[in-house]
Amino acid sequence: MSNFDEIIKVLQExxxxxxxxxxxxxxxxxxxxxxxxxxxxxxxxxxxxxxxxRLPKIYDFLPDSGKVHYLEDNSVNPKKIDxxxxxxxxxxxxxxxxxxxxxxxxxxxxxxxxxxxxxxxSINYVDYSTSxxxxxxxxxxxxxxxxxxxxxxxxxxxTAIMTDTGSFRYSNISSKTFGVASHLTxxxxxxxxxxxxxxxxxxxxxxxxLGEALLTLEINESSCVSWLIITRKMLNNxxxxxxxxxxxIDIATTLNNVEISILxxxxxxxxxxxxxxxxxxxxxxxxxxxxxxxGHPNAAGCLCSGKLEEIKESILSELFDDIKYLGYEN
Ligand code: 5GP
Ligand code: MN
Numbered sequence: 001m002s003n004f005d006e007i008i009k010v011l012q013e014x015x016x017x018x019x020x021x022x023x024x025x026x027x028x029x030x031x032x033x034x035x036x037x038x039x040x041x042x043x044x045x046x047x048x049x050x051x052x053x054r055l056p057k058i059y060d061f062l063p064d065s066g067k068v069h070y071l072e073d074n075s076v077n078p079k080k081i082d083x084x085x086x087x088x089x090x091x092x093x094x095x096x097x098x099x100x101x102x103x104x105x106x107x108x109x110x111x112x113x114x115x116x117x118x119x120x121x122s123i124n125y126v127d128y129s130t131s132x133x134x135x136x137x138x139x140x141x142x143x144x145x146x147x148x149x150x151x152x153x154x155x156x157x158x159t160a161i162m163t164d165t166g167s168f169r170y171s172n173i174s175s176k177t178f179g180v181a182s183h184l185t186x187x188x189x190x191x192x193x194x195x196x197x198x199x200x201x202x203x204x205x206x207x208x209x210l211g212e213a214l215l216t217l218e219i220n221e222s223s224c225v226s227w228l229i230i231t232r233k234m235l236n237n238x239x240x241x242x243x244x245x246x247x248x249i250d251i252a253t254t255l256n257n258v259e260i261s262i263l264x265x266x267x268x269x270x271x272x273x274x275x276x277x278x279x280x281x282x283x284x285x286x287x288x289x290x291x292x293x294x295g296h297p298n299a300a301g302c303l304c305s306g307k308l309e310e311i312k313e314s315i316l317s318e319l320f321d322d323i324k325y326l327g328y329e330n
Contacts, residue, residue, distance in 0.1 A: 004143040006123050007109055011040070011144075014082040014107070017047040022089045023096035024242075025051055027163025027198065029088045030059050030068060032111075032133040035156040036085060037067060039141060042148050048075070052096030056243045061197040062159060063152040071097055083107045086121065088133045090114035090294055111136055116285060116294040131172045134160025138180045154187035159194055166250070167195065170298055199247075206244030209234060213248050213263075219255065224328050225319060226252045229308065230265035253277045259328060260284065260319065264312050272304045272311045282326070290318060 011017075019036055021029030033049045040047040054070045069075050084102045089095050090112060102108075110121030113136060115128040130136050134157045141149055161181055165173050168181070185191060209230070216229040230245060238244075245265060252261035260282050263275040274291070276284035277299055284300040293302020304311045 004125070004140050007111075007125060007140065008144055010083055010107060010109060010123065011043065011045070015045055016080050016082045017045055017085060018081045018083070018102055018105075019047060019049045019085045019087065020089075020095055020098050020102075021051055021087045022094040023052050025053050025056060025059075026088075027059065028132045028134055028160040030055065030062065030065075031156040031158075031160030031163070032087045032137045033068060034062055034064060035134070035137050035141070035153045035160070036087070037064070038150075038153045038156070039137075039144065039148055043144075046080075048081075050075075050098055050101065052098045056246070058198050058201055058243070058246075059159070061194075062156055071101075081105050083109065085109045085111065087111050087137075088113070090116045091118040092120050111140075114285075114294065114296065116289070129174070131170075131174070131177045132161050132164035134158075134164065135177060135180055138184070149183075149187060151188040154184040154189045155194065158184045158189055158191060159198070162191070162194065163198065167199075172296065172298070203240070203244055205238045205240040208238040209240035209244050210248055210251070212238060214251070217252060219258065220316075220320065222328070223255075223257045224259045224323065225261070225316075226255050226258045227262040227264065227312070227316065228252050229312070230263065231308070232266045232268070249275045249277055253279060260323070262315065262319075264308055264315075266308055267303075270305075272306065272308050274302050274304060274311070274315060276300045276302075282323070282328070287319065287322065291315065 017040055019033045021033055037047045037049055049068045052071050055065060055068045059065060081102055084105050086095055092099055108121040110124045111133055112126045113128050113130045113133055117126040127136055138157050212234045213228050213230050219226045249261055249263040259280050260278045265273050267273050276288055278284045283297045285295045285297050288294055288300035288302045291302040291304060293300060295301055
């Protein structure tokens with residue numbers, strides 16, 4: 001899929017845009033939002049970025065990161081929006097409470113790379129062969145006018161691609177991904193500084209939380225599944241916050257022979273957020289779907305109601321049945 005004509009027409013014919021992304025904002029969502037914001041400004045359009053959640057601190061180095069608003073800012077007047085652009089959101093629920101602000105707006109452009117995307121927009125551009133929405137926005141810019149691509153936009157798009165590919169380690173990358181990254185690096189960006197900002201600014205409470213979480217690490221008999229727990233008590237003890245949880249599951253995935261890892265954590269609304277990662281062919285998006293969640297084949301999640309221990313037992317038991325059936329346990 002490479003036809004952006006319909007989207008470009010809407011961008012040209014309207015003036016006031018609201019750009020949004022998913023709850024639990026990530027680098028792909030934020031980088032893509034800012035890149036699109038800069039493009040719209042260059043096209044002399046008015047654009048606002050509004051998400052349910054606050055910008056995670058690790059992304060505050062991005063150019064104009066102060067333009068990434070969150071709901072409690074109260075800085076958006078919905079009467080002045082012609083078009084909503086939702087980035088990296090597979091369904092309306094993923095947009096969160098921000099949806100309430102624009103639910104009466106007729107034109108919603110849904111740009112995403114999740115296989116499970118529900119085509120909820122009036123225009124849907126979903127390409128799950130791409131690493132990230134950042135890669136799609138790059139192609140969109142190429143279709144508008146590649147000369148619009150400057151250092152600021154390149155920094156945002158590189159951040160989107162780097163974070164959604166686990167620094168170019170996941171199976172969602174293609175030679176095209178490297179081609180895009182290579183082009184972006186020709187625009188004066190500094191990939192090592194971007195990486196330092198995102199990955200080398202751990203907080204002391206964050207590392208203490210990692211220590212506590214690792215104490216809960218378990219593996220199954222055949223060592224192909226690992227799992228961890230983060231409770232409210234652990235967050236309180238260490239003084240860590242939600243942003244500090246980012247990346248902890250990935251450490252459980254680094255275990256030799258582990259194919260699938262899971263993080264169970266208590267949210268402040270008494271729910272259990274479950275994150276899944278896989279290194280090989282096991283499709284965690286499909287598996288998370290059994291619990292009304294979703295995501296990508298190698299990274300997915302779901303939100304459950306109930307007691308942590310019970311949810312953990314039921315998800316693990318379902319997973320053990322699946323891997324037995326698929327022949328992971330030899
Ligand atoms: P994380 O585990 O880092 O929160 O999420 C990993 C990926 O899974 C995200 O990029 C997102 O695509 C997806 N994801 C996480 N939680 C949910 C959920 O509750 N529902 C759906 N549909 N996708 C989720
Ligand atoms: Mn993404």
